[in-house]
Amino acid sequence: MRTFPPYRSQVVAEIPVTTRAEREQALAAAGYNAFNLPANKVSIDLLTDSGTGAVSTAQEAAAAAADRSYAGSDSFYRFRDALRELTGYPHLLPVHQGRAAERVLFSSVLESGRISVSNTHFDTTRANVELLGAEAIDLPCAEFGDLDSLEPFKGNIDLDALERLLSGPDGARVGQVLLTITNNGGGGQPVSMANLAAAAKLARAHGVPVFLDAARFAENAWLVIQREAGYADKTPREVAREAFGLVDGCVASLKKDGIAPMGAFIGLTDPELAQRCETNLIATEGFRTYGGLAAHDLDRVAKGLQEVVDPHYLAARAGEAARLARQANEAGVDIVQPPGIHALYLNAGRLLPHLTASRFPGHSLACELYLAGGIRCVELGSLYLGTLDEQNELITPAPFELVRMALPRRVYTQGHYDYVAEILGDIAKNPEQVPGYRIVEAPKILRHFNLRMAPVH
Numbered sequence: 001m002r003t004f005p006p007y008r009s010q011v012v013a014e015i016p017v018t019t020r021a022e023r024e025q026a027l028a029a030a031g032y033n034a035f036n037l038p039a040n041k042v043s044i045d046l047l048t049d050s051g052t053g054a055v056s057t058a059q060e061a062a063a064a065a066a067d068r069s070y071a072g073s074d075s076f077y078r079f080r081d082a083l084r085e086l087t088g089y090p091h092l093l094p095v096h097q098g099r100a101a102e103r104v105l106f107s108s109v110l111e112s113g114r115i116s117v118s119n120t121h122f123d124t125t126r127a128n129v130e131l132l133g134a135e136a137i138d139l140p141c142a143e144f145g146d147l148d149s150l151e152p153f154k155g156n157i158d159l160d161a162l163e164r165l166l167s168g169p170d171g172a173r174v175g176q177v178l179l180t181i182t183n184n185g186g187g188g189q190p191v192s193m194a195n196l197a198a199a200a201k202l203a204r205a206h207g208v209p210v211f212l213d214a215a216r217f218a219e220n221a222w223l224v225i226q227r228e229a230g231y232a233d234k235t236p237r238e239v240a241r242e243a244f245g246l247v248d249g250c251v252a253s254l255k256k257d258g259i260a261p262m263g264a265f266i267g268l269t270d271p272e273l274a275q276r277c278e279t280n281l282i283a284t285e286g287f288r289t290y291g292g293l294a295a296h297d298l299d300r301v302a303k304g305l306q307e308v309v310d311p312h313y314l315a316a317r318a319g320e321a322a323r324l325a326r327q328a329n330e331a332g333v334d335i336v337q338p339p340g341i342h343a344l345y346l347n348a349g350r351l352l353p354h355l356t357a358s359r360f361p362g363h364s365l366a367c368e369l370y371l372a373g374g375i376r377c378v379e380l381g382s383l384y385l386g387t388l389d390e391q392n393e394l395i396t397p398a399p400f401e402l403v404r405m406a407l408p409r410r411v412y413t414q415g416h417y418d419y420v421a422e423i424l425g426d427i428a429k430n431p432e433q434v435p436g437y438r439i440v441e442a443p444k445i446l447r448h449f450n451l452r453m454a455p456v457h
């Protein structure tokens, strides 16, 4: 199928253009931490695909006509109906963002001493499990560990390990199985329908509820259509509906595949669990017909959910990621294979072999992309996942040193991505010139957001 992005720019936002000297100054002032950079010093912002998508004229028109009634607003019914058509779940609760959905659901399902098991818990997801005194266990499939392997579903959960856990001595402590689609913490790789079905069956056989963390349900559906036997003729909506139907419910940030600046939801089949979540929601987020969201957010989501399952949109978006992956490879930069959709993960460890893990090659490459081209992205390596001693020296490195380039929805054109590839190519010509970094200051909790670093020349 030949495709093109099925939308055009109607209103545009100016991109800051900076000099290298300005960027050097801005990055030093930010303590060499991209989270501290003011956005007006960033040209191409690939920090996240969350809440950064471009909204459509249809979304803005709906937002302008939103109904702000406290209870039972029209906007809520449009939100609920869009989600019901998509998921089939009878119980749907709006929540302001994904991590709040996690908190509300998990506090009704887990408690101290219980276990949450996942293909990979996202960082806030893990934090919400641990804040309850419960334990978060990741069981990614074996192929996940091989960055170069072209296996189509490296986001899968390890079914044998799940079975062993459920029927082993800790089995009785398992409070939920949570399947993240696509597997964000696991390189953005998809989960197959066969894996979802088998994991759900195992969980049910042990009386454990199983949920999706469905932030990228549409992108997972698209990759299933491309890669899994028996799905080529289905629509993204059909595949997503089938995935939701395999499990007992979901939490989902709508800042990703809702293509909305803000929003999330909890979907459930069990009325009793839904009632407990609703009570918690009303006490902590908002009434059940707005859940901490403004009415215009509910309406943007209702439209965004229709736009995101358009196969032309998904084909163009997947094509964009695949093209940038190819360009990176041609420039001599390896990425985690096969490319997914929402982000590319650059193998910084391999590009910068002169830097040991304790000099944080992923962070070095991310800083270099900013200094050379005003491109902002984030390290996923020892800085984020490694363990440090009291002097902030690295004790245990992460298994990989990666940089995540997240691709916001409908925001950048091929021209922007060509520029990103050119900058990457410039860096890859003289990788040994890229300096390492050391930690100057690191808080104990959520350290990657608040670190201060310095280059080591």
Ligand SMILES: *Cc1c(COP(=O)(O)O)cnc(C)c1O
Binding pocket: 050, 097, 098, 099, 100, 122, 124, 125, 180, 184, 213, 215, 253, 254, 255, 256, 263, 264
């Ligand atoms: C973004 C994300 C979340 C958290 O959602 P927020 O809306 O950012 O709070 C949870 N899980 C996954 C897989 C995500 O990508």
